[in-house]
Amino acid sequence: MNEQLRLYSYWRSSAAYRVRIGLNLKGLRYETVPVHLVRDGGEQHAPEYREKNPQELVPILQHGNRTMRQSMAILEYLDETWPDTPLLPATARERARARSLAQAIACDVHPLNNLRVLQFLEHSWGVPQAERDEWVRHWIVEGFQAVEAMLAGHVSTGEFCEGDLPTIADCCLVPQIYNARRFSVDMTQFPTIARIEAACLALPAFDAARPERQPDCPQAAAG
Amino acid sequence: MNEQLRLYSYWRSSAAYRVRIGLNLKGLRYETVPVHLVRDGGEQHAPEYREKNPQELVPILQHGNRTMRQSMAILEYLDETWPDTPLLPATARERARARSLAQAIACDVHPLNNLRVLQFLEHSWGVPQAERDEWVRHWIVEGFQAVEAMLAGHVSTGEFCEGDLPTIADCCLVPQIYNARRFSVDMTQFPTIARIEAACLALPAFDAARPERQPDCPQAAAG
Known part of the structure; x- marks a missing residue:
């Protein structure tokens, strides 16, 4: 240990x-x-x-x-x-929900927009930057529309995605929002997601994990 | 229950x-x-x-x-x-390996080739069938090269991906191989994957789950 x-x-x-x-x-x-x-x-x-x-x-x-x-x-x-x-809630049912929210991002949004995919689109197919950016936004918006629908008004949604403690779902959501902002996705479409992001980033554990706090972050971005 | x-x-x-x-x-x-x-x-x-x-x-x-x-x-x-x-092995270390093999497919291969992505490529970008098929094969081959490397000669690889009982890793691997064959990926490049597939499909649980055994499979494909 x-x-x-x-x-x-x-x-x-x-x-x-x-x-x-x-x-x-x-x-x-x-x-x-x-x-x-x-x-x-x-x-x-x-x-x-x-x-x-x-x-x-x-x-x-x-x-x-x-x-x-x-x-x-x-x-x-x-x-x-x-x-x-714990990063997972107490019951099998709650854990299933937390994991499914996490995977809606980790499986169905993030891999489509990963560096290796964007490099493939650029180098193998010659897709211009503007279309690549559109591609990124398309999958984020489609994914966030579903995640927002799964969160908004659901009885289990609390201060965080599942209840009032951060879980694996929040660990996935917050980094994906960072990507969304990088690609200028309008986050006002997703009020529940944005509210949960704010609750997360208020915690030192999330704040210290931010890209701009990392030792390998270039000084200009750390700003 | x-x-x-x-x-x-x-x-x-x-x-x-x-x-x-x-x-x-x-x-x-x-x-x-x-x-x-x-x-x-x-x-x-x-x-x-x-x-x-x-x-x-x-x-x-x-x-x-x-x-x-x-x-x-x-x-x-x-x-x-x-x-x-159990679908997961006994120790945290083994479970991490089984899950990581599962996710190498569920996160980094399958979502790129999902129907909605192929429909986007066709309808939004007008990518022709031949290039779409190339796209599918590209991500399967890249993913399987990594999975084969993680399996071949690893001390934990047994009759199945992790040890001698099927796990969540095999639940993900076998369906992905079905997709690979559908898109004519040459599976002789991946001898360990192909060996594990054969071990899985010899089990009634895997066999009964095959696409061609499903009630909604069209008669021609069930053939």
Whole structure:
């Protein structure tokens, strides 16, 4: 349990951002190993990183001699290994709802807009920047419309996505909103999502996980 | 616990296929409610379905008066509610590996090739069939290369993805291979994946979940 935690991260990766929130909520200390996703064609494609993660994606979490991949699997691992400050609610039914909200983002929004997809659209198909940005917005808006409908007025929605404590759903939602703002999505369409974002970012665990607080954030963006 | 289980499914949906495998592995009886994803512009877009799932996707699982969305969240719910014949292995470390393999497919392969994405490429961008098929194959091959690397020679890989019992990873892998074959991906590149597929399909739980065994499979495909 006291083995060192090491997070391979990139400041602007929303999948890494999810795990940073989870680690912070549990009060776990960890070392950040920055993996620059753009410089030199992307450090995630270097042989020594590919050996750790054949998917060539961030984040990975090392716990002692264990290497874990996939942000959602990592969050579940954190929750099982350090059950204090749970990232999942108490009942199977509530957990199903929290996980389904998380996955509505982690499966159906984020992967479509990931760097590797945008690079494919640019380099293989020559899709211009404006259309790529449209593509990103399209999937965020479609996803957020569904998530807003699942949250607004639902009896289980509280201060956070599921009840009054942050869960895995909030760990996924907040980084996706960061991406939405980056691509100028109008968040006033999604009042429940925006309200929950504000509640989350008021917590030190979320605030410290923000991209602009990361050691590898360029000074200009940290501003 | 004895409340009725009802799965909103489409025979060829690989996300629904995952849940069918999970239900069968646990020996749970369920009613299939077919949702035709293509006919009449897609029954998943009808107002009465959208009310059940604002994401307008299959599957959803109803358990009594509960409606659950997202195949991975549903599989976790099944495992928590009916712990016999577990879909997750015994230790946190093994569970992290099983989940990460599952999510390498459920997050990073399948959503890119989903019907709604292919429809967007066709209708919004006018991408021709041949390029759309290339797109599908590209993401399957990239994903399977990583999954094959994570499986081949790993000490935890057994008869199945993680150990000698089927897990959530196999529930995701087998439906994705079905898609791969549909798009003529050469599976001889992925010998470990193909070996595990054969082990899975030899089990009645996997066999009964196959698209061509579903009540809504057209006779020609069931052939």
